[in-house]
Amino acid sequence: MSIALTILGCHSATPRINAFPTSQYLAINNSHFLIDCGEGTQRQMRKYKVGFSKINHIFISHLHGDHFYGLVGLLATFGILNREKELHIYGPKGIKEVTLLQLKISQSHAHIKIIFHELFSKKSELIYEDEKVSVKTIPLNHRVYTNGYLFTEKEKSRKLHIENIRNYKEIDKADYLNIKAGRDIILSSGEVISNRELTIPPSKPLSFAFCSDTSYKPDIISIIENTDLLYHEATFLSDREDLAKKTKHSTTKQAAKIAKEANVNQLVLGHYSGRYKDISLFKKEAQEVFKNTELAEPGKVFSVK
């Protein structure tokens, strides 16, 4: 049970020498996800040793260039690497047409199997689940249709409380499956042993919420409540709240307020505007509202266990 989030890029707008547009690699249990894919993401993946073949699901928040212009290059590389596995791409309506046109015009790599999941709902919806993880959209408010994504471990089944079970000699290993399935046990005497006595609750499912880009949007709090790790964009310091409002972005304090009110454990900030030379101010400002705040930086890994 663990989450490891690797920041590949965390700056807004144009790529610069030491500023890489948004992309994150999320390992949650044994599932591996890529979130957003700005220009240069594949190079950042190589730099931070993210195995290309691990990625089967890519989630794109919105179709601004700094969040998806690196996607087609990554797909072409998958083609060059003779990828055979299916690749699932989740993103706003339109992503399929523009991606396929680019691949078609290059002719060479049309053979990779891509399944597009185009999103258009303005409500939070379940868009992915496997045995261990589910992914829900977090509708955001930006200049174009945008979703954040909430990654949550599946609730695990209760574990056997071996010590308590051993108090009942009559209970046999053959009953273990029933106990794991949540059933009570009826002894030959007719006594009912409650499942709660024979099992231990599982650890709390871990979760990670990715929120970029968005204006201050308190109605996402009900979706991301109690999340272990929240990445929330903070394009501006509080001095430019006017510009944040105009461009539909957030300030440090707005992001921190969301974190505080959603009672998350840790907040990670990113998507810094290029106008700021000293990124440490973002942390300082946010911590006035929400103490457990950290800054996204390329290559930094945030773990939850």
Place this chain on the structure above:
Amino acid sequence: MSIALTILGCHSATPRINAFPTSQYLAINNSHFLIDCGEGTQRQMRKYKVGFSKINHIFISHLHGDHFYGLVGLLATFGILNREKELHIYGPKGIKEVTLLQLKISQSHAHIKIIFHELFSKKSELIYEDEKVSVKTIPLNHRVYTNGYLFTEKEKSRKLHIENIRNYKEIDKADYLNIKAGRDIILSSGEVISNRELTIPPSKPLSFAFCSDTSYKPDIISIIENTDLLYHEATFLSDREDLAKKTKHSTTKQAAKIAKEANVNQLVLGHYSGRYKDISLFKKEAQEVFKNTELAEPGKVFSVK
């Protein structure tokens, strides 16, 4: 009268940590051109201090990702920088549709003025000229429609041979424009002074030929003959001539043979396949055929004066 070619990227296929796909910045007299634009080009431009606002003409050889996936990001950045000047893009038919669709879907930067010049001819044609430079296509042979580009200074007018002119007291400054225009001078005695006596020939127009990607194609020699500087792709060493043929690329020796037969002054190799760790072998092999060979490397500048 000078040419300065800055290599921004010179590796084939996928971007890697220290391998950047094709892009070159050419300054010829006071004109500035970008040639090809693989993913990450705008970051390389910043790294090597190529002013974004200088670029008014971009030439794309073909629509494989490693030659144009960085274009849309650069255009979006031009938009963010509030570029007002017209931008001319030359490239294969299809480049307009795919570029405009990407810009449209991002919504934000549709306001930059782009004039597309879509190419489809299989013959060399003049596609650009101003007072000082002309650009012709060099039809190449690759898996998709591909052109190289030949950049040539315009022939300058002959210069005044002041010393000789002074031998004729009768010749006045008012005659200089006529002399520069190539006219002979008739003295009052009726004697005709030939223009050749009164002028000096201009220096030879400089030229640069960019040839990527292509199989060995000797019929380009007549187009690039006597060029000062030739960039020719060499994806493979001679050991993989089979693979070069199959993928429609060139080997070192094939590139060198073109350089030798076209009687160019200097050959620059690039577009190295990722399979080779030691790039110096490319130079060594090519020099067996054509001595004045150099290797493209990111940041390297090749000058002709």
